[in-house]
Amino acid sequence: MDEIRRKIIHVDMDAFYASVEQRDFPALRGKALAVGGSPDGRGVVATASYEARKYGVRSAMSSRVALQLCPDLIFTKPRFDVYKDISTKIRAIFYRYTDLIEPLSLDEAYLDVTQDKQGIGSAIEIAKAIKLAIHDELGLTASAGVSTNKFIAKIASDYNKPDGLTFIGPSKIIAFLEQLPIEKFFGVGKVTAQKMKGYGIHTGIDLKKLSEYELMRKFGKSGKFFFHMVRGEDNRPVKPNRISKSVGIEDTFTTDILERSDMQSEFKVLCEKLEKRLAGKSKEGRTVTIKIKFSDFTQITRSKTSTYYLSTGEDILAFALELFSKVDTAEKRVRLLGVSLSNFYDADLQKLVDPQLRLF
Template sequence: MDAFYASVEQRDNPELKGKPVAVGGSRERGVVAAASYEARKFGVRSAMPSSQAYSRCPDIIFVKPRFERYKEVSHQIRAIFQEYTDLIEPLSLDEAYLDVTHNKKGIPSATLIAKDIKKRIKEITGLTASAGISTNKFVAKIASDYNKPDGITLVGPEKIEIFLEQLPIEKFFGVGKVTAGKMKNLGIVDGRTLKSWKKEDLIGTFGKSGGFYYEIVRGNDHRPVNPNRIRKSLGAENTFDHDFHDLADMKMALDPIARTVYRRLENADRWGKTLTVKVKFADFTQITRSQTTDHSIDSLSEILEITDQIMENIDWEVYNQGVRLLGITLSNFDDEQEEIMKPGQQLTLEF
């Protein structure tokens, strides 16, 4: 979906149409959770401090998030997907992979299916979506961001190699801002220069992720679309445009991350007993701090409360530097023990 939260707000409130809108925060404090395309023209982005968004766009309109409303619209979109295939792997409320190889309507072209789905979404929700079409999940994901908003991008088998070679390194899904900066310092600026590196050199420089980069730049991704994917954890994180030095600012930046985690847990209907906060500093040093409860953490208020406790207990003077990334993860799900203890079932065969 295109600028999903902001687009829903503009649709539900016609007075916001065509205006720069930021969901979350306020002019004085907080963090932008989502920005309309009108606001993005001024450089406003998600995870940006609201004060910075206001300085870039003095006319920006801040709107409080309505996550229940976004979830409701997400269910409408999911129902449209199910008209075409049952192989749907959600990534979030506004994004999913679809395998349409054998689709319910017998449409022979994935491009025609994508156009049809986009049309149905527009008719039913009044919102626009962008679609990426290819032979695997990695390339389709990149293609979906390639021509936003309201775009559609097809990368067929014969075009994957040149598509990835010409792609700027920061556009590779899975390459964050920090890693992209490190790659550029090493002369890796696009897919072509990444492809020139040997696998062992990439692993030596980037660790296990180096092997991943080696495969994806060659378009190798054999992961199936898995509608029943079992997650061991659910989380979210943000890499910021600037370093945070003040604990109060970090807590504000964690608020939209916590809300994202809560939405994903609610969408998956899975609740964990262990909450982990991830902190990455300016020199790429990374720490995690966890807290485990004797019950499932199933409310946003408790996620925020535990996150706040963990942040308060970190000895920040030891690190004495800015924070570039913050993340929250829930694990130790309440159904994992049930799966372990579940008795075996006698299978029967039809003869």
């Protein structure tokens, strides 16, 4: 019953990066716009405006495919410093109502307003006030979902985009989920949706007919999640201090790289940038992962775990180059390289394990 007493809001900005660009540059308003990627077909789309989405352009889509769908698509470079600054201002609006905020990215977050700071009492009214403040103060729109747990609130925020507000109360959760198309469920991607449809699962009510055992047999560990998901069961609390599992950086090249020396130089640049990013988050970790995407879009990752904690670009580069030395790139063109660090230092956990592991 604990989750029934909660009042959870999921706020999701509408086409965030693209909307910021259209706000700041009037000539882009009403146009099919892609943030990220390039008109020569290189790179991938970070965010597409709603005008571009009408043509089927989506985030994480290659520029080449996006142009095929929308030949008049306009590309603009992302301005992450601007987006981060606006995200901070959005967060400040959230804090007017609650301190229980769990950011998922720059443009979305969960809020627990069970006990709101202003004593409003209604999660719907708080969501309305937040949307109005974002619009009036920042010139942007957001969609919000309101319910009794995180899972339902997230589905609700996506239900009536853009500029939507959807409330799914306790008495409506089961009926709502039963009629919901399977691809609308959080955690069900295109591949899983197609697999489900192959089993005759098209809506929530179809999914609900399968036992937990049957779902786990068909979908592995995800089956357990699906079993509880379709019943609206989610006891996860909103966690204000959400821990990043990894910090990384990657670069998609305008021209594919063929020479290994150029790839090694690029790893050096990436590791220097990663050091700054880690310093900003006060992170140090033990596992280095490199990512390589070739011109044919095949992709590999390689990882190695250190016996000590890493935080400098020089140390991370040493591991990255060691991993790279074992990758055969002969006669292969590379379009993307990335480096990330994970397995972070946890002071509280470290007290319980090997105190000699961390080297000073």
